[in-house]
Amino acid sequence: MTSKSTIDCSAVATWLAEFSGISTGIIGHHTLQRAVGERLEGTGLDDITAYLELLLSSPQEQQNLVELVVVPETWFFRDRQPFVHLRAHISALIAEGLPTQPLRLLSAPCASGEEPYSLAMTLLDMGLPTDCFRIDAIDICRQSIRKARQAVYGKHSFRGVSEAEKTQNFQVTPQGLALNPAIRQTVHFKCANLMRCLVENGSTYDVIFCRNLLIYLEDAASQHLLETFASLMRPGALLIVGSAETGKVPPSLFQPIRESFVFGFLRREEPSSLPPAAASSTDAATDALTDSAPASPRRRERPARPPALETGASRRRALRAAAPANAVARTAGRTRSSGEPATGRELDECRQELERNPYCDATYLRLAQLLEQGNQTDAAIDCLQRCLYLQPNSRQALEAVIALTKQAGQMERSRQFQGRLARLLP
Template sequence: MSLTDIEKLLSKKIGIDCNIIGSRKIAKAVDNRCSACSLSDLKTYLQLLQTSPEEFTELVEQIVVPETYFFRDRKSFDFLINFVKTQWLTKSGHGTLRLLSVPCSTGEEPYSIAIALMEAGLSPSQFRIDAIDISKQAIAKAQQGIYGKNSFRGEVLIDRNRYFQQTGEKYELCPSVRNAVNFKQGNLLNTFFNVQLKYDVIFCRNLLIYLEDSACTEVLKTLNRLLLPNGLLFVGAAETAKVPNNLFTSIRQPFTAYRKKAEGTISKSLHHPPIENHQIENIRGAKKQNSQAKKVSSETFSISYSLSSAPILPEKLTKHTSYLSTIPNGSISEPSLKEIQLSIPENSLSLELAKQLADGGHIEAAIKHCNDYLEQISSTNSQAYTLLGTLYQAKSNYVQAEQFFRKALYLNRNDYEALMHLTLLKEHRGDLLGASILRERIQKLQQNF
């Protein structure tokens, strides 16, 4: 009996890809729960998980990622406001606008939706928002409607004083917003099995990235069934390639929004969004680059290749890409590991040390340091995940590298390095359409500098 059996159970019940969550995190969660249950071996704990829904819930609480804040990815909310004003309100007999936020985490997203709708001119009686999350703890916090400063780290969309009352260092939502959202604990894979409700808009952002492909297929089937014809679906920036084009049509601005097609059934495998005319030249260019990339052997497909093939970026965007830029799969041994370690204060955990280890060719030591940093200092640092991606890319472990780059983009959708490396990885394995979509994002970001 091993940790793998517990990971399989988690994947079966909630669909998570344990490679994305990370075995280290799962192992730590299992150790914590074994201690809480006074159990000393994994076999006994697995038996408990299989027979106790309450204990399974407790373990899930420890591995979920409650990373959210108000108006995360503001363009989605700008688009929603414009949709309500120009399309939904102009329909005769429009009735009640129904929206779903899943997973809703600690409530910042569904409350942001409610505020956006009010900004669009709707009263709470004109819309209904259902919010679902697998975490009971997250739902409990969401229902309180009280938040700290960290929940407001995104772009400012509204005057906070209009919807919140400040008490000390906390901000409490006004009743009209809090009462506009109906929260419920549940698993998207089974909560809506017999539900007949239909929604005009669904926000399902930053869930697909954590799921296995089979679970993604089931989730997208469910979302398709729950949406009204021509209904809107919003996904996370790192999840667009997972949306099947026989069910949804991509809305190019913002590209994370999709419209349900009137007809179509999901295929056995997920498809990319349809190719648009303005993408053809990009894809032709990607094919040429992909042909060149395949000439590079797996032993030398390192970060230096990726950077040289990526779009030319402003100097301030490339100043931190020196680590691994000359490492042929981590073979450089100078400066020595001992010299690097001596140059850093004892017990110091920093990304700078990890980069120094990487530049010195000490790949495994750099990976360990990054993991320690994420575990002990900051589990939501996008730069740490980007660095881990480059380290695994240097080891020619492209599957693991792509997973870390996706994590980085989940935390910071504008992470240039993660976007560049992920683009080249997609081209290297022949996903030309996925790469061309990422290049569009890079070009749009370049225009802002």
């Protein structure tokens, strides 16, 4: 019989990388040897060639081996800040007008469920009704998915969770803390291989949490997975990765959110669907930015914009253009009297700026000011919403949109923005 320490696992390592993306160089050759040794014992085979033959022909054996090499480490509200950001992101979507179709979130990989349940708790805590969202959760590990469906957890799952959060969401049982059924039912688990299952999934996601998997994958597998995610995300949709994984996210597809400890990105628009502000006439630019269609799923399919958080000359120019902090007049003083129409030249400048940098929140803010001065209140509100979609924490834009929605008699909407402003840190 071959000694475990001398098993040549190179062919199994190649299979593992091709099948699951997992890199043996990263999980360690020793881990793979130990797993293969265990499977040789489990199958009664004593020869690596015979084992490889079995592995290639038996989905059951493939699963058995994978279960032994994955790292299912996870806990509730891991890293915390991504969940804080999720709140702000969803608040921005709500302010924009939630669609009739549910928001779709994906936790992949979800391990034993702590992450997707943390997503659910965040949304429920915001007061979102359960029929407003759907959370899918996928992991390759059958044991983890079984545990996730049971939703009974021991103390290791609660690193960083307050006592209040525990008592609010869990019941004490002899087996551990059992998650309340109302939270449990919002998550739909699936045991599947992310390298293979996503394309036929066919869903479109508003938020994807893919944390602490990419570090274990071959670079090509990471790229493949991230490209697949991108194809399933609306422009402006939120991607969160693990703290050590940000470098793997392709900048051509995702725009980084420069907020500490979030490790977040927004799905970029396809170059072919850049904002209509790049149109050639002033009217076209203004029309494009004044879509007043009611909130609807269709509306959400329209290109949203990643955040304007880039540095660079165009952003600095736009920020200068927005000075004095316009906040659409009332919030920071007008640059001229109310009702005086913006000149075509000024609108043109904004259009050109958006053509150069379609992701610039400051230019939307400036355009909102010009539109308000032309008494185009609805159009100005729409611009401010776009600005807030790019920069959810812009106090200036929030103050301005509160004033304008109030002025337009949209009291409920105004209150929603006030709530967001109140939640901003000082």
